[in-house]
Amino acid sequence: MSALADRVDAFLAHLAHERRMSAHTQSAYARDLGSAADWLQERGLTDWGRVTTADLREFVAGRHRAGLKPASLARLVSALRSFYVWQMREGLARRNPATDVRAPKRPVRLPETVDVDDLAAMLDVTPEDDLEIRDHALLELFYSAGVRLAEAVGLDISDVDLAAGEARVLGKGSRQRSVPIGSRAIAALRNWLKVRPQLAAANETALFVSQRGSRLSRSSVAARMQRWAQQHGLPVHLHPHKLRHSFATHLLESSADLRAVQELLGHTNIGTTQIYTHLDFAHLAKVYDAAHPRAGRRADSDEA
Structure with missing residues (x-):
């Protein structure tokens, strides 16, 4: 070596x-x-x-x-x-030659989101079996709390306080934060906890478990989520991060509180959260075009 x-x-x-x-x-x-x-x-x-x-x-x-x-x-x-x-x-180098090295700028890619009404239609259903009850609780948690995939599968039962309506998640850099859970997610999680003992192995602490009784894997969550979306007629591909993006975007559209969204997402740098302001403006522009009586003139002025 x-x-x-x-x-x-x-x-x-x-x-x-x-x-x-x-x-x-x-x-x-x-x-x-x-x-x-x-x-x-x-x-x-x-x-x-x-x-x-x-x-x-x-x-x-x-x-x-x-x-x-x-x-x-x-x-x-x-x-x-x-x-x-x-x-x-450590005294192994006297200078940092990488300080002045620059990587090519990354193009700004706006996160993909799911329409509010489409999400409501997908989530407002009654699960038919234990696995669907689990999947429904997961989906509600993703959209209600904006958690990352690793944060969701890493949850233990003890991390969730349904009476208080919050969960403790372990985010990037081993940073722990508390996130609020909405009433729909609380109800879905209560339903899951009723049937969880039928699947979970003895002494398993994970909140979400697989058919084998052990902690649910990330790949299983992604596959089950897409399966759910297809079964319930969602017109777009669905993955966990898209639900997180949707959570942030819909919250920002309603509140315009970027700092609060930053805290909820667990971003250490508000610059990471600011990507959602682009989506928020796009939403406002769409509303303007649809509702303002003189919005049509914007196209004319653009062409001039």
Whole structure:
């Protein structure tokens, strides 16, 4: 193993044991820094401390030409910067050559959402069996609380207080937050808790369990959600994050309280939440076009 790889391994151990980053993030950083180490090794550079900004720019540019997407390039640059911050703190490097490296800008992609009426039609049904009761409770929770997929499947029974109407979820970076649960979701969860003992294995703490009695997997949730959407006539593809986007968008359309939505979503940076302001404006523009008596003149002025 090379000296370059040894230092990457030490950094990854730091991420796992001191910063307690998720396994997904650790895996991504391992790939990114491993590819950088391989690239440097091929060029005879065997010391991270001697790598220059020009070297890293050439590496990132090469990855860009190879077809790496902007989001992945941004993560790559972020990994390199964090790696050097750690090296400097440990006295292993005197400067951070990744500071002035820039990844190509990512195009702004507006999150896809589901229409309020379509969601209501899909959710306002009576489940027919235990698995459908579970799926219904999951769907209501996603839309009511705006939780992430990992947060939902990670819930234990003890994390949910239906009397208080809230749940404690473990978000990104092992940050815990409380989220409110609406009355429809509370009712659906009560129905699920009545039948859960028929499926759950002994001593299983997970709120949502599979037919085998163990904690429900992420892939199972995604598959069951799409199955539910198809069975109940939803005209668009459905996945957990689309329900989270819908939760945020519909809430922002009604309240315009960006800070509150940020807290509910568990975003550490309000800039992440601001993507929903684009959707909110799109909604307002649509309402304006449909309702204002002089809205039609906008098209005329645009053409002038």
